[in-house]
Amino acid sequence: MVIIKKGEYKNILGKSIKVTPKYKKGDTVPEYPKHVLNTDYGYADGYICENSDPQGVYILADEYTEYLTVIAVIEGTENESDKWVAAPENTVIFEPYIKKQINFYENKQRDEFHCLYEKTCGSVMFTKENNIKKYLLIKNDSGHIGFPKGHIEYGESEIQTAEREVFEETGLKITVNAKTRQEYTYKTLDSSIKNCVYFCNEFKSKSIKIQQEEISQSWLVPFDEAMILLNFPEDRLILEKADRMYD
Structure with missing residues (x-):
């Protein structure tokens, strides 16, 4: 026994x-x-x-x-x-x-x-300054530097989760384009299998309101700097593909 x-x-x-x-x-x-x-x-x-x-x-x-x-x-x-x-x-x-x-x-x-299974949805958010794309990155309490995202809630679609989480974490209202969908799956240190789904959205407004309760730091940086800040290789691949979507 x-x-x-x-x-x-x-x-x-x-x-x-x-x-x-x-x-x-x-x-x-x-x-x-x-x-x-x-x-x-x-x-x-x-x-x-x-x-x-x-x-x-x-x-x-x-x-x-x-x-x-x-x-x-x-x-x-x-x-x-x-x-x-x-x-x-x-x-x-x-x-x-x-x-x-x-x-x-x-x-x-x-x-x-x-x-055992987790699912989060979010979006790669960027704006243009002097015709240069700058990406919004956030650092959560776990130390992960990535894109706005969060766990699905009961009855939500992936798109609904992404739109809700982006708004809750950044104050930005978006309409997700399903054609920009990307994903990856990995095993966490807690033994769960986590599926991360991302879309890609451009935002015009600079009125970002970061959620202070769960996010300790944020950046709005060009592609090269974002690639250095991201601490998951999977997120770098997501960013590379997202960057090409809006050339």
Whole structure:
């Protein structure tokens, strides 16, 4: 029997597990007595929590499958054990859709949530000064220097997310051109698989209002300087392609 420590998720996300279903949608479970299930729920064979609870698993599957992949870990509150969310292999579901399926919001859970798959959308923003293109770069709290972007919300398209996030982070209202779409995917240090989607937009106004809560620094610089500031090689490729879109 493997004992799972509270808050452990980096070695859990993406793990294939055998799950024994125990409860159905509409039931409550002993370890979460105030929460009405919106999915089937069971226990991971061979795993227990450090408080000796069986390792609970929300099951996101239309049909019963004995082996599932862990796609999210929910860190429990002080008196509750962590819970896993599992789905059939290669099922890609992003955080807001997982939360919707497991009734997360209705249950008013405030726990830390870690997902195997992440998706962010944004735009490469540029303006022209003396006929020279200058790109807007931002530095977030993690130290990443890149383009305005953010996570998708439930029911949003990629374009809607990009337009919303650019406005929230920079104060710039844009209309995204779907033909400028680019993307890349990478594995984060937290073991999640992150899909980044970018569009490209020119802005005329200089009235940039940077969101101070999440962005520590910003730059408006020409292409060559932007290439030096960017600290992800994938973002440099995105910029190279975006720069050619508006020649």
